[in-house]
Amino acid sequence: MSVGLLLVVSVLAVYRVARLVAVDTVSERPRDWLSRQPGRVSRELSYLVSCPWCIAPWFAGALTVVLATGPGVPLPLLWWPACAGGSALLTSADERMNRGQHG
Numbered sequence: 314m315s316v317g318l319l320l321v322v323s324v325l326a327v328y329r330v331a332r333l334v335a336v337d338t339v340s341e342r343p344r345d346w347l348s349r350q351p352g353r354v355s356r357e358l359s360y361l362v363s364c365p366w367c368i369a370p371w372f373a374g375a376l377t378v379v380l381a382t383g384p385g386v387p388l389p390l391l392w393w394p395a396c397a398g399g400s401a402l403l404t405s406a407d408e409r410m411n412r413g414q415h416g
Contacts, residue, residue: 314388322395323376329398331369334362 314322334340340362348359361367379386 325395325398329394335365
C-alpha cells in the first residue's frame with residue numbers, strides 16, 4: 314500500500330474510532346460509569362473519552378507507533394473503521410446538503 318493511501322486510511326480509521334469512543338451511543342455506558350468515579354484522574358479521563366478532538370491524537374499516536382515499530386496492523390483492521398469513518402463523513406455532508414429540501 315502506498316504511503317498516501319495508508320495515511321488516508323489511518324486518518325479515517327482514527328476518526329471513526331475516536332467518535333465510537335467519545336460520541337456513539339454504544340460506548341455511552343462506560344463513559345457514564347467513568348464520569349461517576351471520584352477523583353481528579355477519573356474526571357480528566359472522563360473528559361478525554363468524551364471529547365473526540367481530545368482522544369483522536371492519542372489513537373493516532375498509538376497507531377503511528379504500531380505502524381512504525383511493529384510488523385504493522387493487519388489491513389482489515391484499518392479498512393473497517395476507515396470505511397465506517399468515510400461513510401459517516403459522507404452521510405453527515407449529505408444530510409447537511411439536503412437539510413430543508415425534504416418536507
